[in-house]
Amino acid sequence: KAGVTQTPRYLIKTRGQQVTLSCSPISGHRSVSWYQQTPGQGLQFLFEYFSETQRNKGNFPGRFSGRQFSNSRSEMNVSTLELGDSALYLCASSLELGNTEAFFGQGTRLTVV
Amino acid sequence: SQKIEQNSEALNIQEGKTATLTCNYTNYSPAYLQWYRQDPGRGPVFLLLIRENEKEKRKERLKVTFDTTLKQSLFHITASQPADSATYLCALDDNYGQNFVFGPGTRLSVLP
Numbered sequence: 001k002a003g004v005t006q007t008p009r010y011l012i013k014t015r016g017q018q019v020t021l022s023c024s025p026i027s028g029h030r031s032v033s034w035y036q037q038t039p040g041q042g043l044q045f046l047f048e049y050f051s052e053t054q055r056n057k058g059n060f061p062g063r064f065s066g067r068q069f070s071n072s073r074s075e076m077n078v079s080t081l082e083l084g085d086s087a088l089y090l091c092a093s094s095l096e097l098g099n100t101e102a103f104f105g106q107g108t109r110l111t112v113v
Numbered sequence: 114s115q116k117i118e119q120n121s122e123a124l125n126i127q128e129g130k131t132a133t134l135t136c137n138y139t140n141y142s143p144a145y146l147q148w149y150r151q152d153p154g155r156g157p158v159f160l161l162l163i164r165e166n167e168k169e170k171r172k173e174r175l176k177v178t179f180d181t182t183l184k185q186s187l188f189h190i191t192a193s194q195p196a197d198s199a200t201y202l203c204a205l206d207d208n209y210g211q212n213f214v215f216g217p218g219t220r221l222s223v224l225p
Contacts, residue, residue: 004156033212043157043202043215056212090156100145102213104156 002027004093004105012111018079021108025072025093031055032074033102034066037088046089049074050097081112115140117216119203125222126193134188134219136203141214143205146179146186151200151218160201161188193223 005024013019025032034046045058049068066076072093078085088109092102120135136146145164149157163170163179163186170177176189190197200220204213 035215042217045212045214048212058212092156100147100162101159102157103159104149106154106156109154 004091004103006091006105006108008108009106010109012113013081015081015083015112017081018077019081019110020075020077021089023074023091023105025074026103029093029095030072031094031097032068032072033092034076035090035092037090043090046076055097083112086110086112117203117205117214119216119219121219123220123222125224128193128195128223128225130193132190132193132197132221132223134201134221136186136188136216138184138205141205141207146203146205148177148188149202149204151202157202195223195225198222
């Protein structure tokens, strides 16, 4: 079956702009989590969605938001981009909430200039 | 404060040897701990999960141990191959089992 699909793969934005990233989970998976990965901070949890509701949130400012649709697809949005938001954004899907095994997509590489 | 540490940023070993990676944590009480492999430019790939009541788990050439007293997990790759070269991440559930917290990773290089 198809894996987790993230689009776009690469993105370049200017400071102050906003960006929307998309994630399609594995068919049948209902939980989607988002992570930010940078060389300095490693992999950091952003939020998790299940049944169209945000169930858990990491320690990121309100500029980072997300949503989940009825088909479990998810989007995350970052407003008022800062240079420090440059990172690899990873989406992971799981069968259920808090499920033990996460399947990651290839990520979206965001560069803010 | 809560912390997850992995023994070293980088580890070089000779092909055929056993690679041992360490994950230590502080101020967490995980119900389970996982290991992932990540290749450059790609998302992490799940390898193994071990629960708090399990001492050891094996999968082919991989072995994971979990010592809740020492607050440590060891990840072993036996008969290592150059194709095993990657960054290995440990992850554990936070105290409420709500989300995963990842360690900084160890970059393993298996030299031919």
